[in-house]
Amino acid sequence: MLAHVRSGKNGAVTSIERSLDPSVAELLKRDAAGLVTAVIQQWDTREVLMVGWMDDEALRRTLTSGRTTFYSRSRGEYWVKGETSGHWQWVKEVRLDCDGDTLLVSVDADGAACHTGDRTCFDARVLPLSRGGVAR
Amino acid sequence: MLAHVRSGKNGAVTSIERSLDPSVAELLKRDAAGLVTAVIQQWDTREVLMVGWMDDEALRRTLTSGRTTFYSRSRGEYWVKGETSGHWQWVKEVRLDCDGDTLLVSVDADGAACHTGDRTCFDARVLPLSRGGVAR
Numbered sequence: 001m002l003a004h005v006r007s008g009k010n011g012a013v014t015s016i017e018r019s020l021d022p023s024v025a026e027l028l029k030r031d032a033a034g035l036v037t038a039v040i041q042q043w044d045t046r047e048v049l050m051v052g053w054m055d056d057e058a059l060r061r062t063l064t065s066g067r068t069t070f071y072s073r074s075r076g077e078y079w080v081k082g083e084t085s086g087h088w089q090w091v092k093e094v095r096l097d098c099d100g101d102t103l104l105v106s107v108d109a110d111g112a113a114c115h116t117g118d119r120t121c122f123d124a125r126v127l128p129l130s131r132g133g134v135a136r
Numbered sequence: 137m138l139a140h141v142r143s144g145k146n147g148a149v150t151s152i153e154r155s156l157d158p159s160v161a162e163l164l165k166r167d168a169a170g171l172v173t174a175v176i177q178q179w180d181t182r183e184v185l186m187v188g189w190m191d192d193e194a195l196r197r198t199l200t201s202g203r204t205t206f207y208s209r210s211r212g213e214y215w216v217k218g219e220t221s222g223h224w225q226w227v228k229e230v231r232l233d234c235d236g237d238t239l240l241v242s243v244d245a246d247g248a249a250c251h252t253g254d255r256t257c258f259d260a261r262v263l264p265l266s267r268g269g270v271a272r
Contacts, residue, residue, distance in 0.1 A: 024263055039175050039184055046182030048175055051238040064266040091265065097257040098250050102187040104258040114234050121233040122240040127160055129227065130200040 020060040028056070029100035035071060036101050038062075040081075040113065043092045043106040049113035050121040052081075054103065059094075066091050068105060087111040156196040164192070165236035171207060172237050174198075176217075176249065179228045179242040185249035186257040188217075190239065195230075202227050204241060223247040 019025075028036055035053040042049055052070035054062065058078055061069035068081045068089040082088030089107040096103055114121040155161075164172055171189045178185055188206035190198065194214055197205035204217045204225040218224030225243040232239055250257040 021264065027261065037173055037187055039187060041184060048177055048182075048184065048240050051173055051175060051233065059263075063263060066265070094263040094265065095258040096261040096263055097187065098252055098254070098260060099257070102257070103263075104184050116234055118234070121235070121238070122231040124234060125163065125232040127195075127199060127230040127232055127239075128157065129202070129230065 018060075020056040021063075024059070024063075024096075025056055027096055027100050028059075030055070031101070033073065035073070036103055038068075038070065038103040038105055040068060040089060040105050040107055040109075042109055044108075047120055048122060049089070049107070049109055049119075059103070062091055062105065063094060068107060081113075082110065085112070085115075087113065089113070154196075156192040157199075160195070160199075160232075161192055163232055163236050164195075166191070167237070169209065171209070172239055174204075174206065174239040174241055176204060176225060176241050176243055176245075178245055180244075183256055184258060185225070185243070185245055185255075195239070198227055198241065199230060204243060217249075218246065221248070221251070223249065225249070 030036055034055045036059070038052045038054045040049045040052065041047065052068070053073055054069070055071045058069045058071045061078070068091060070079055070081065072079055088110045090110075091105060091107055093106040094103055112119055114123065116124070118124060166172055170191045172195070174188045174190045176185045176188065177183065188204070189209055190205070191207045194205045194207045197214070204227060206215055206217065207213075208215055224246045226246075227241060227243055229242040230239055248255055250259065252260070254260060
């Protein structure tokens with residue numbers, strides 16, 4: 001299905017698809033809300049930056065726009081990482097796991113991933129291990 | 137609340153807690169099924185190995201046993217990674233994200249993380265990018 005049109009570099013009008021590629025869509029195992037989990041990882045340092053949620057449309061936008069796009073469960077709307085902060089996440093690779101319910105998105109992040117200003121959403125809180133970590 | 141007892145190295149009986157530490161439990165923002173997302177990352181290579189789900193009890197077992205324990209949404213039961221495959225994940229650190237709904241568990245993995253035998257659950261499928269990756 002075709003929807004939007006945009007001008008290419010040479011001025012020609014190019015059609016882009018409105019729906020997620022059916023060959024990708026058929027691989028997804030969505031939850032009851034139609035979402036899959038998206039783990040966002042910095043491509044070179046391999047830091048896990050954040051985890052968000054995508055439905056088919058958010059994944060389509062992520063795959064076609066080059067920037068991560070999520071679906072907010074609390075707000076019920078799409079959001080592009082960086083649209084308010086300027087901290088874009090430029091997509092380098094998207095992988096799907098064996099179950100089809102989780103994406104691993106490799107990105108090059110501009111600045112902080114966390115809304116708190118931290119580099120990652122996991123910087124602030126370490127939970128206590130009762131046995132002091134690795135048991136061997 | 138105390139439940140199990142076990143023998144310490146010196147033969148003394150040691151009590152361990154049955155419930156998740158309340159100071160941890162109060163930080164969690166669980167989904168409708170009582171679960172949080174758990175991203176499992178190899179501590180040294182920083183590969184994202186897999187994503188699973190934990191409720192309070194699975195997290196308690198992960199923090200206290202030194203091995204990752206998950207709650208299976210499909211089977212409705214707890215499972216310890218490695219209990220059938222021998223591919224244990226030894227817990228080195230557990231972090232909670234800013235929202236309280238996702239854990240990042242740093243582990244030292246024995247062998248394959250994926251039930252297919254792959255090193256990670258993300259090895260097999262790369263999704264096509266329509267714009268060829270990074271746009272800048």
